[in-house]
Amino acid sequence: VIEAEVRSSLISFLRNLANDPRVAAAADWDVKSDPCVDGWNGIGCDVRNASVTKLRLERFNLSGSLDMGSLCNVPAIASSLARLVLNGNNLGGGVPAQISICRQLTHLQIGGNKLEGKLPDSLATLDNLKVLNVSYNKFSGALPNLSRISGLRTFLAQDNQLSGEIPAFDFYNFDNFNVSYNNFSGQIPDVGGYFNSSSFVGNPLLCGYPLQNSCPRDKRKGVSGEDVIMYSGYALLGSVLVGAVGFKLCRKKRKTDNVDAENNVSAIDGSGSKPTVPSSEHKTSATRNRSEVSATATSVESGVVSSSLVVVTSPTVNGLRFEELLQAPAELLGRGKHGSLYKVICENGAMYAVKRIKDWAISGEDFKKRMQRIDQVKHPNVLPVSAFYSSKQEKLLVYEFKQNGSLFRLLQGTQMRRAFEWGSRLNFAASIAEGLATMHRELRDISIAHGNLKSSNILLTKDMEPCISEYGLMVQYDHQDLTPSITPTFKPEEKSNSSASRAFSSDVYGFGVILLELLTGKMVHDKGFDLPKWVLSVVQEEWTVEVFDKSLFTEVASEERMVNLLQVAIKCVNRSPEERPSMTHVASMIAAIKEEEDRSLGNEP
Numbered sequence: 225v226i227e228a229e230v231r232s233s234l235i236s237f238l239r240n241l242a243n244d245p246r247v248a249a250a251a252d253w254d255v256k257s258d259p260c261v262d263g264w265n266g267i268g269c270d271v272r273n274a275s276v277t278k279l280r281l282e283r284f285n286l287s288g289s290l291d292m293g294s295l296c297n298v299p300a301i302a303s304s305l306a307r308l309v310l311n312g313n314n315l316g317g318g319v320p321a322q323i324s325i326c327r328q329l330t331h332l333q334i335g336g337n338k339l340e341g342k343l344p345d346s347l348a349t350l351d352n353l354k355v356l357n358v359s360y361n362k363f364s365g366a367l368p369n370l371s372r373i374s375g376l377r378t379f380l381a382q383d384n385q386l387s388g389e390i391p392a393f394d395f396y397n398f399d400n401f402n403v404s405y406n407n408f409s410g411q412i413p414d415v416g417g418y419f420n421s422s423s424f425v426g427n428p429l430l431c432g433y434p435l436q437n438s439c440p441r442d443k444r445k446g447v448s449g450e451d452v453i454m455y456s457g458y459a460l461l462g463s464v465l466v467g468a469v470g471f472k473l474c475r476k477k478r479k480t481d482n483v484d485a486e487n488n489v490s491a492i493d494g495s496g497s498k499p500t501v502p503s504s505e506h507k508t509s510a511t512r513n514r515s516e517v518s519a520t521a522t523s524v525e526s527g528v529v530s531s532s533l534v535v536v537t538s539p540t541v542n543g544l545r546f547e548e549l550l551q552a553p554a555e556l557l558g559r560g561k562h563g564s565l566y567k568v569i570c571e572n573g574a575m576y577a578v579k580r581i582k583d584w585a586i587s588g589e590d591f592k593k594r595m596q597r598i599d600q601v602k603h604p605n606v607l608p609v610s611a612f613y614s615s616k617q618e619k620l621l622v623y624e625f626k627q628n629g630s631l632f633r634l635l636q637g638t639q640m641r642r643a644f645e646w647g648s649r650l651n652f653a654a655s656i657a658e659g660l661a662t663m664h665r666e667l668r669d670i671s672i673a674h675g676n677l678k679s680s681n682i683l684l685t686k687d688m689e690p691c692i693s694e695y696g697l698m699v700q701y702d703h704q705d706l707t708p709s710i711t712p713t714f715k716p717e718e719k720s721n722s723s724a725s726r727a728f729s730s731d732v733y734g735f736g737v738i739l740l741e742l743l744t745g746k747m748v749h750d751k752g753f754d755l756p757k758w759v760l761s762v763v764q765e766e767w768t769v770e771v772f773d774k775s776l777f778t779e780v781a782s783e784e785r786m787v788n789l790l791q792v793a794i795k796c797v798n799r800s801p802e803e804r805p806s807m808t809h810v811a812s813m814i815a816a817i818k819e820e821e822d823r824s825l826g827n828e829p
């Protein structure tokens with residue numbers, strides 16, 4: 225039964241929306257009845273949790289306004305409402321900023337109304353949004369920085385009076401995109417060939433590909449980049465380093481036994497202003513294979529000087545300076561359960577991905593040892609950490625930024641009929657297995673597994689080779705301590721006698737899921753979809769061929785080897801961790817399949 229507060233807020237929202245008592249009455253919105261049990265018109269529920277998840281009133285003759293406050297200020301609604309669909313009515317007024325309190329919204333569809341004013345900036349904080357349709361309204365002004373919503377797949381804003389520049393969207397992620405017939409200006413961000421001019425026409429001041437009119441030369445640069453910088457400027461380190469007014473980067477002696485990151489707690493809190501950073505010279509030795517440098521932060525409050533950043537020098541990060549990292553604009557790329565990821569562009573053009581993990585209960589010394597041990601194992605299919613930083617509250621891990629994205633994105637593109645052929649998929653499987661097997665072998669003695677293996681953590685190098693990122697960032701399940709720090713939601717319940725072997729077999733499970741994604745073209749990230757379960761049910765019905773990605777059959781792919789790889793995947797996702805093979809075994813099974821594939825290709829006329 226839906227609680228009274230929810231019912232009365234819904235009634236208030238719906239009555240404002242309808243602006244006509246007859247519509248409200250006809251829709252059975254009655255505070256004395258239950259929206260889920262008595263089936264109010266337009267309301268969708270999750271009956272098990274007694275919560276309202278959808279509000280769908282398309283072409284319902286509504287002529288009122290959006291009173292988002294009465295809806296979203298009720299926590300029980302804000303935490304459950306995923307879809308608000310009001311297309312094709314006569315709604316007027318604006319979109320109130322309180323809409324962002326409804327944090328679970330995945331679909332906001334308010335196209336074909338008479339809504340007006342500026343779209344609130346708070347819209348850009350709706351991190352779960354996948355579909356946003358504001359088309360055919362009277363919206364004006366600049367768009368909020370919607371490019372920060374990494375999961376956005378559909379953005380429809382055609383036929384409004386929107387102006388300003390188009391945010392630097394990553395068009396790769398979009399299934400639908402349309403901003404035609406508005407007043408947008410400036411250069412169109414790189415659409416990467418995913419959308420044609422029909423998505424942009426009818427904006428006289430817009431220029432560049434895919435429109436015919438090229439941009440004036442001096443305006444070409446930095447338009448969309450500035451947007452990103454404006455939004456994100458200093459977001460990363462500004463928020464990390466409040467309270468610290470002076471930073472000095474100093475070269476330290478090679479021995480780093482005095483690096484005690486726990487000391488610098490006082491220099492750090494989580495609020496948000498920009499630190500002042502006096503310039504200082506620092507160069508790492510290019511001749512040394514591995515050197516360590518630490519940056520020093522001084523807290524005004526405490527006067528404590530403390531070490532912070534450890535740069536693990538490699539050819540790609542030689543010369544990386546902490547101060548440069550601090551000053552570089554940072555763009556938020558993702559905010560997961562366990563940390564946020566930022567893209568940082570240094571002055572020299574070098575790009576880094578900085579992972580910020582909060583509340584990892586590991587001592588600074590242990591963290592440092594852990595990172596250094598991981599760094600000692602080198603494999604071409606594993607992305608090394610370039611630098612790391614530790615305080616009691618948070619850890620920062622700096623990686624090279626990989627512009628070609630992740631396997632997750634590659635597979636998503638495949639769902640949109642972009643080619644990813646069988647041979648490459650098999651190579652991916654073999655390379656990831658090799659990389660993971662090496663890491664497992666070398667780090668088994670100190671029990672460091674990956675901990676969060678999934679296709680978005682498999683990045684693509686510039687040669688489109690896969691590399692495993694974020695190895696070992698997750699605290700392991702300690703047997704005594706029953707707080708599982710990281711367990712991807714798709715994993716089955718596991719009962720293992722050793723936390724270490726549990727972590728390694730979890731990686732094998734994660735790898736099995738990646739294999740299934742490669743083979744089926746379906747993504748495990750889709751909420752509520754249990755890919756291993758689905759595959760097993762199909763295979764048990766002896767419809768094995770049905771599981772494979774249809775696009776694989778357009779080429780001469782060996783069905784036999786696909787089935788062999790599927791069998792490896794099924795072994796990996798065994799619900800019992802003890803039954804799963806080791807990664808070394810998995811890698812050798814896949815290598816054998818690959819050899820067979822190569823032989824068969826060689827034998828072909």
Ligand SMILES: Nc1ncnc2c1ncn2[C@@H]1O[C@H](COP(=O)(O)OP(=O)(O)OP(=O)(O)O)[C@@H](O)[C@H]1O
Nearest residue numbers: 557558559560562565577623624625626630680681
């Ligand atoms: N070094 C990198 N270079 C380029 N893109 C990266 C890099 N590291 C991660 N990404 C991408 O940035 C996005 C956000 O990363 P993030 O790690 O926050 O997401 P996630 O893997 O879904 O979450 P989590 O790892 O916290 O479970 C992902 O799409 C990921 O593929």
